[in-house]
Amino acid sequence: MNWTMIVFKKEWREMLRDKRVKKAMLFGPIFSVVLMMMMFGVIFSSVEKASKTTVYVVKGNRDKAVTGFIDMLDKGGMKVIDIDSVDAAKKGITKGDVRLALDFGKGMAASLAKPEPFILNAYYDPQEQKAQIALSVVEKESGMLSEGILKSILKEKGVDETFIKPLSVKRNEVKVGESSSSQFLVQLLPYFIVIWAFFGALSSASDLVSGEKERQTLETLLISPAPRNQIAIGKLLALIAASLTATSVSVLAIFVMYYLKLPFLQKVFENGLGLTLSGLFVIIITLVPTCALFGSILLAISSYAKNTREAQTYLSQASMFVTMPAAFSQIIGFTDFAQSEVVYAIPILNTANVIRNALMGRYDALGIVITISTGVLIATFAVWYSVKLFNKETILSRI
């Protein structure tokens, strides 16, 4: 008789009826992914808007050069408003009406024609990030204007204009992977996918064995003819299913957000999703042993704990050990560890790193094998320990 499947079906049914589990397994991943995307979408579009912000220009002599410069800012998306004086402009900045004010002074056209140095005064609040962005746009425009003037002077004097930049760097991108997600997705998605593989099953774990001890339903189950190892495996399968569901939902939420093509998410998905079929396959085969690992750790904790309160204490401590390596995966690209084989032997971090690489279209076969093997090895040990706990008398007498 297949007692494992009987226990699994019952546990799974109960999980789906538990509001806390549903929140953690379904709504949690969706909510967090959507919130994260929206948050970064808003940040990216705000940065873009900052370059198209309103700028005060102090009234004064509007010669040809000033008009030309203002036209350039206008074409770049900036809204230019005239203001009476520098003091009035400063007041506007203090009040927050505007983030940047420009004072062209007098004789810009004449100075540029001679040519002699001309100072364009920019007023801004240095603590205001959007002002910094607007200022960088103005500096870029003035740099281009200066370069244009210099080129024409050189041309007049018969000097090759390329002498403006005797040394320059040419960027040549080397395509490493099949396709790549944006840097933002590469940094954040592995963390989210791994975290939800753990937290998706966390809320049901304490109920599964320690909850049964507390309610005294475990004894009735142990008195049934079902062998204890089959009961343990049935419960483990339910936890793995919860873990896989939560992590799949988080991936699915990303797909949905991508295909919705929301305007404020354009920057987030500027390189597309960057996830190929082979990438998806690698993520799945890496996640399955990771979910098994999480499931077996959660089951072992739940089996060891005397009651749900004790289980929840241990589970919150365990969540720290999962969160930390997962969080490290966000900054691993800035370190030498990203390319190190050692990373693949570190549980959780290895999964996050394989997912990160898959999102960049990179597949390190050895790394994937080490990651899966490490996950399977530790999961096997944790399953063995859980089953051992189940077969001990203390599963009941530690109450």
Added chain:
Amino acid sequence: MVRTEELRKVFVDGKRGEVVAVTGATFEAKEGQILGLLGKNGAGKSTLLRMLSTVLTPTSGRAWVNGIDTQVDSSQVRQQLGFMSASTALYGRMSPREIFRYFGELYGLKGNQLTNRMNELIEKLEIGPYADGLCDKLSTGQKQRVNIARTLLHDPQVLFFDEPTSGLDVVMSQDVMSFVEDERKRGKTIIYCTHIMSEVDRLCDRVICIHDGELMGQGTVEELKAQTGKDTLEQAFLSIVGYKREVLA
């Protein structure tokens, strides 16, 4: 039939060292009879039942349920058993019918056989009106009826009741005892743990007094009274376990 020989259970506690929960337990419970295990809280009654139901392994001694050695084929032993305790809860997010199906499948019942048995017990125990509602919403009495049905679902030959009326009102307690009596009539071997003398008086064909893990005396209620020279079972029990008060002198 249930038979034990010198059953002993010792727990090893980190602080207290070795704790003898049951020692030298030798007795026999026959078919069509109710054997009462009478003892105060912590006397070792539950440990004894747990050893018989194979949840705990005896430190020494042997036990047989329907002729099957509990340490040789524990799965077969459990197949023969029905166990009910007042403290056993139900799965709150499942309905009684779902719980019956779950335990029925665990005990190897399938298809029509399981459905018919479920319907039979739902009717007999008058569970019908709430058979499809969640167990979390049931009253204590309703839960106990569901518990009884779950215990009897696979029609076990041997039944263990561990203080089944604890926490129940008088009416429900009477109902539980009636069900126990019904099962005796059907020829089942029943071990009934309690510390309530009136229940022993009403139900038990034979009684074993257990105190600090030791079986202190066994026989019918009348035999125990005669052995101790007391008029009531309560006095007889207290005399057997060595309770010293002037009123007993």
